[in-house]
Amino acid sequence: MGEKCLACRIDAGEVVVPGGEIYSDDHWVVEHGVVSTAPVALVSLKGHMAVRCRRHVEHFYLLTDEELLNLGLLLHDVAEAVARATRPEHVYVFLSGEVMGHVCWHVLPRYVGMPANQADVLNGLFRLKTWVCSHDEASKTSGEIKGFLDQLVAARGNNELYAHMGWR
Numbered sequence: 001m002g003e004k005c006l007a008c009r010i011d012a013g014e015v016v017v018p019g020g021e022i023y024s025d026d027h028w029v030v031e032h033g034v035v036s037t038a039p040v041a042l043v044s045l046k047g048h049m050a051v052r053c054r055r056h057v058e059h060f061y062l063l064t065d066e067e068l069l070n071l072g073l074l075l076h077d078v079a080e081a082v083a084r085a086t087r088p089e090h091v092y093v094f095l096s097g098e099v100m101g102h103v104c105w106h107v108l109p110r111y112v113g114m115p116a117n118q119a120d121v122l123n124g125l126f127r128l129k130t131w132v133c134s135h136d137e138a139s140k141t142s143g144e145i146k147g148f149l150d151q152l153v154a155a156r157g158n159n160e161l162y163a164h165m166g167w168r
């Protein structure tokens with residue numbers, strides 16, 4: 001493999017995401033989204049959370065059964081935590097991975113005043129970089145989302161799927 005992708009550079013600690021990991025298990029990590037890294041991380045829209053696979057894997061169809069096992073629960077709980085913490089008009093949950101070349105889900109709040117149109121939101125977010133926030137805002141929002149996410153995961157108690165995934 002050539003140069004490491006952004007997700008793998010974050011995993012290796014070469015890029016620091018404000019707010020840090022708010023969830024981590026054997027296969028998935030959740031942290032605030034970033035849209036570029038030079039010279040320091042340019043943080044995405046406040047409350048945009050990235051759910052990235054720990055393993056460098058380029059395509060959804062290459063995920064293993066183990067990696068897929070609690071993905072639905074996790075995406076649901078991250079989306080609910082984002083909704084509760086940020087009170088958006090809508091929450092997008094999507095997987096692209098084409099630019100980064102690493103499976104990474106995006107859980108993205110759309111706030112009042114943003115276009116209610118996913119093509120414009122994605123264009124503004126990733127190409128025009130219209131909605132970046134400060135590192136402080138990202139850290140604070142990540143902390144708030146983590147508070148809700150911890151409650152949701154804990155509320156599942158000894159849910160076999162979460163337990164199986166080695167939540168820590």
Ligand SMILES: [Zn+2]
Nearest residue numbers: 005008056102
């Ligand atoms: Zn990677």
